[in-house]
Amino acid sequence: MRIVAEHLSYVYNPKSPFATAALKDVSLTIEEGEFFGIIGHTGSGKSTFVQHLNGLLRLPSSLKRYKKKKPKKGQIPPPETVLRVGEFDLTDKKTDFRALRKSVGMVFQYPEYQLFAETVRDDVAFGLKNFSEEKLTEEQLDSAVRAALEVVGLDWEEMKDKSPFDLSGGQKRRVAIAGVIVTRPEVLVLDEPAAGLDPLGKKEIMELLHKLHREWCKTIVVVSHDMDEISENCTKAAVFSEGRVVMVLPPRELFRRADELTSLGLDVPLTAKLAAALAKRGVEIDCDFTTEDFIEKVLALWSARAREGGGA
């Protein structure tokens, strides 16, 4: 499913002293099959944007009223808002939002706080029961839940009857993710999936996302402000700043523009910092900013120099 947004704007609490424009004229396209990163500060509109993708935030009706109004003389009519996810047109009120939510899975920040059922099995089965048209048999539920638990790396026999509240933090998060992917959504959106985890937990979650990308969901959209996470994993990334999209580039091109990112108050990955420090001393390293590639390029340079030194 291809995600297309054009001229998307959103205001929280319109017409009140709390009014804040979270999105200002955002245009962004996410192709099918991408592992897409969304970078930005807290309050840059990134979470607001992703909540539009499965219809949790809808285009305000006032926008539609505004569209109908005829533009005055000399006034340029506002550009038409477009928001499409695959076949679903989210600007249309009659869109089947339930079907949309089935094919666009959404994992919120700290998803473990949404667990509620008595057993892990029941919690993971919740979404499945909600989305299926006819009543599923216990066996069907069991097999689907089992597959979801196994893909997130949890043991079915050990987990199924446990209370989700007795698990460790990392396990809870896996259960919560299993509860979203159990319906096999085509697009999986995750808001800061690794927030609050230790480095090992973060690594495991990112590995899990790659596994999901390969076998389970075609498109993955990850919101993050950890630049290393983006540079290591994403095929493409969009930078949000103050409700606008500033850049949309693959990481290897994005992090070449370290100065621009720094001026937006954003960090760059460690590899980009090292590359910049080396460049200052006259050593240019042309890498795609993943750790692996960076090491390869440095080693290649190293051995080339060693050979030169040996030859002289």
Add this chain to the structure above:
Amino acid sequence: MKDVSFGQYYPVDSFVHRLDPRLKLLFLIAYIVAIFLASNFYGLAVCAGVLVLIVLFSRIPLGKVLRAVKGVVFLVIFTAALNILFYNGETVYAQWWVIAITKEGLIFSAFLALRLALLVICSSLLTYTTTPVSLTDGVESLLTPLKWIRFPVHALALIMSIALRFIPVLMDETERIKNAQKARGADFESGNLFKRIRAMVPILVPLLLSAFRRADELGEAMDARCYSGSHQRTKYKKLRFGWRDLVAFLVGAALITGVVLMRVYLPAPY
């Protein structure tokens, strides 16, 4: 969920916002007394007039004020309907079994509905224009006499302010959890009453858990800062009675006097 505006402070600077919270509390009590003392529409009209003045001076948009009534619309309609149907009046318009619609019933229902609406608007104006902290300070200060009989006034005030402070926090939390469960296909809008109540379980369980977690954290944070609520505790912001408060006091006194006079000298039945 965002429509629940009752109890939320509305941050603008105005005459009413600057009033001493103690005075606002007393004024509210006086106002409620006045509403119930008013025995005819003249009295209520005066009360409504005063309320309009307060709203104007508080610079709170009318829509926001009326939204406070939205929450109790059902209650108002329900009581009004009961009164219309069962009030024993003399001028009968329509009758069926024990139910009779009378002129007096209609008038009385309108009177009651207006009374309720005024009550709700005035109370919500208090929380719109007063921050939870100063409201609590006001309550604590007004209840000071109770300290003489060793009543834990300070603890009560603290409980109140924490409760008020966490209304918007829990509201946000509810919204977040609701969204998360909606994303998993939860349906809160359809089905019969029983089904809808059952649909709330996936919201209530995580919400309760998070409320307990917050309470724990807050308790520990207060403990870490050596909070004890002892009587030697001083205040950063002292409450002072100013000229605005005098004006408001006079308005309140005039209101009560006016309503009482109207009750005595204009005894028109509604």
